[in-house]
Amino acid sequence: MAKLALDPAGLVRVLPGLLDAAYHPEPHGGVHDTLAELFGLSRKATQPDQSRQATGPDLSPGLSGETDDDRSALALQQGVADMGPTVTWSLLRARAGLARRLGAAVVASFPAKAFSLRKIARIGTCDQKLARDWAVTALRARITEVAAQPQDIFVLLDGAWDDSRDAAYGLIRETGSESWPDAAVLALCDCVTPAAQGFGRELLARLMTPEAAPAFLMRLAEHPAPGFRLTIARLIRDNAGEDPARLRKLLPAMRRLLQRVHASRDAKEQIWRFVEDRIARGTGEARATLAPLLTDMAASVVRADRDRAIAALVLLRRHAPPRMESH
C-alpha cells in the first residue's frame, strides 16, 4: 500500500478506498490503527510552525520525509489535501475519530482563505488540537475580517475546548468590542454558553443606547436562557412603553417570565412593576392588552403573584369606562 501511494497513478486508485475506511467504524480491531500508521498519524508530531500553518502547505510536521513510510504518508496526506477543502471539512466534521485525525493533519496545508470565517470557527471547536491550533492561527491571519464581522466566530465562544475558546476571547479583546454593530452584540447574546451570554450582557450594559434599546428589547424578548430573564424584564420595564402593538408582541415574553414556577423572583418583580405602572398610567388599549395576562395570573396558587394580579385587576376595573345600564 505504501509503495502504491508513492506512485501517482496508484495513489489515485487507493486513496478513495482508504478514505472510505477512515469514515467508517472499523470492522475489526486494529484497522484504524493500521490506517493511522499508513497516513502517518501515529508518529510523534513536533510542534508545528504556527506562522507558516495558516499561510502555506505544511503537512504533518512530525513526518521527516526521510523514510519510505514517511514519504508515502506525506503523499497520501497530499492526495487528500488535493481533493480540496470540502473533503477536509467533511473529514473534520465526521463522526469517525480517524477521519477527524486525518482532517486535522491535512487542514494545516490550506491557507487561511480556503475556508470562510464561520467554517474556521467551527474547525476551532473540533476535538483535534492540531485543527484547533490551525483555526486560531488562521483567524489571527484574518484579524481585520474578524474585527469587521465578529459574529462569524462566535461559535468558538460556545465551543467545548478551553484553548480555542480562550484564544477567541483574546482575539475579541484585540479587535475591541467598543465599535461592534448592534447585530454582533445581539448575536453574542444568542450564544448558548453562560460565559458568552455574560459577556453579551456586559456589552449590552456598555453599548446599548437609549435610542437602540426598544430594538434590542424586541430581539432579546424571545431569549430562552435563565441568565437573560432579568435583563429582558428590565428592558421591558424601561422600554416596552405604551404602543399596544409592541405590548402585544411582548406579551408572550411577559407570560414566560411571570409563569416560571418558583423562579426568577427579581425578573417577575420588574414585570409586575411595569404592569402596575401601565395600568395606573397607561392608555385603555394598553390595559386591555394586559388584562388576559392578569386574569390568568389571578388563578395562581403562588400567593405573591395572585395578590398582585388581583390588585392589578381591581385597579384595571377602576380605570375601566363606566358601563351603560341596559333597560
Place this chain on the structure above:
Amino acid sequence: MDVTRRYAGQSQAADGALSFTPDLTRDPTFFVGTLGNTVDFREAISVLHSVVTHDLRPKATDKDAYFRWLSGQRSELLAQAQTRRARDADRLAKLRGQLQDLNRQEQAALSDCRKAENRYFKWQFKEDRKAWFVLDPVIAVHPDELSFECFSADESVYGRIGVDLEMFERISEFQTGVTNIDYSQRLYDAFQQMRSHSRTELRVNPEGFAAEIETGQEIFEEKIDLPDIWVRGFLQVSAAMTLPMGRVRLHPMDMHNICARLRARKETHGPRALRFRLRPGAPVEVVFEPWDEVLACPRSVCHVETEEEIRIWGRRRLRILERMVPIARHFDLHLFGSGMPCFVIADLGPMRFTLGLSGWTSNDWARAGHFDLLAPRRRVPASLGRRILEHLRCAWIGTSAEVAAAIGADVQDAASALTGLAQAGRVMFDLDKGFWRLRELMQEPLSIAELRFADDTEQLVDQLFAADLVELDTLTPQQISGVVTEDGRRHVVSVLTDKDERITGDDCTCWHIRKNALRKGPCAHMIALRRASEARKYAARLTQFPGGGA
C-alpha cells in the same frame, strides 16, 4: 435487542437550517419545510429534549472526596492511638502541622487536576450520548403532520410532538414515512438559538437517500444494544394510548399550580400519589398526598361518565411540562385508572405535545402484577392485521371505522387488530386526533411474543391467568386473597399492599415464598392474584375501543 442505525453524516444546525440526518436502514423518509411559529416549536422541542434526557433512577453518589478525607483522617487517628506519652505531644503537634502543610500543598498541586477530572466527567456525561440516549427519536412524516417521538432512558416518560403541516410556510421536499434521526446535545443548543425574526428551515435530509453514495461521503453505522425492558416500556405506553380513557381539560394555570405545589414541598414519606377527583361535568380537584392538600381547578372540565378518584404516581414527572405552560392553550389529561399510564396533551395551536407517563417512575417487583398492557384483548385472525398494515401503508392514517370500511372488516375486529398492532409497535393511536397512524418503531417487526414477558415468572402468570386458574376471595384496598392452582396443587395466596399500592406483605403456600419470603420478589401465584384483581377492575371498560365508532 441489537439495533443497527446507519447515518449519512451528522445532524447539524447551520445558516438557519436544522438538518436531521435520517436512518438509512429505514424506508426513505424526508421533509424540508420552513417553520412558521419558531418560538413555540423551540419550546416544544426543548420539552421533548427534557423527555429524552429524563432519568429519575437513583444515581450512586460520588464518594471519592469522602474517601480521600477518610484516608487523611485514618493516619491522623492512627498517629493519635500510637502516641501514648506526653513528651511526644510537642513533636506530634509539629508533625501534624507539617502534615497539614503537606496536605494543603497536595491539595493546591492537585486541585487543577481534580477540577479538570471533574470537568471531564461532566463533559463525558454531556457528550457520551450512548449513556443517556437509548434510542434516537423517531420522526414520522405523515400526510397531515410531522411528528417527533421519544422515550426516556429511565423507561418512564414518553414524549411526542405533532406539528401540523399548516405550521410550515413552505414545504419543498416531502416523502411520507417513519425513520430515526441522529440526535445530539448540539442540536438542542441550536434549538435554543431559534428566534421568530430569523427564518428556520427544518430538514429531514433527503440527500442521504441518493441512489449512489459519493466517494468520501461519511456513512456511519452504529449498533445499539437496546434493552428489552426499555422496548417493553415503550410498547406498554404506546399500547396504553389505545385504552378508553376519561379526559380532563385543564387550564394552563392549573398545570402551573400543580407544578408550583410539587416544587414547593417534597414529601418524606408515602403515600406519594396525586389524586384526581373526577365528577362528570364538574371541575376537577387534585389532592396532593401525603398532606391531602386539595387544589381546586375551577376552570377545568371533566369528560368522564362516572364519579371516580384516580391516583397517579411519579407525579414529579409532570414538571417536565413547566416550560409549556406559557404557550399552551390548554392541557388535556387522559386517565384510565390508578397506577395506569396517563397522558397529558398540551394544545399549542398548530402543534400538540403528548406527554405519556408510565404507571410508576420505577418498575420494580413491588409493582409486579399490574395490568398487562401487552396482553391480547380480543383474538382476531393474523391476516386481518396484515391487511390493515397493507392499507395503512397507502393511507397512513385512519379511524377504526375508516380502516374497517377500507378493508371490508367488522369495526370491532379491525379495532382489536389495530390494538394488537399498536402493542407490537407497528401502528400508534393518536390520542388527540383520534386516528390510528402507521408508525413502525423498527424497520423489522418486533417480536411481541419475545418482548411481552420480562422473565419466566411473568410468562407463568399469564398462563395461570389465561387458564382461569386464579380465584379471588377477598378484594380490599389493602388486601387481596384467593386461591391459585398450578399443576393440580392449590395455593392459598394473600397479598398485602401499602397506601402506595406496593406489595408489602405476602403469604403463599408455594415453595418459592416458603424458602425466600419476598427477598427474591413475589411468586407467580401472588402476581397472578393481583393481575386478576386488576383485570376485574378494568374488565367493563375494556369492551370499548378508541376511535372504534362502535
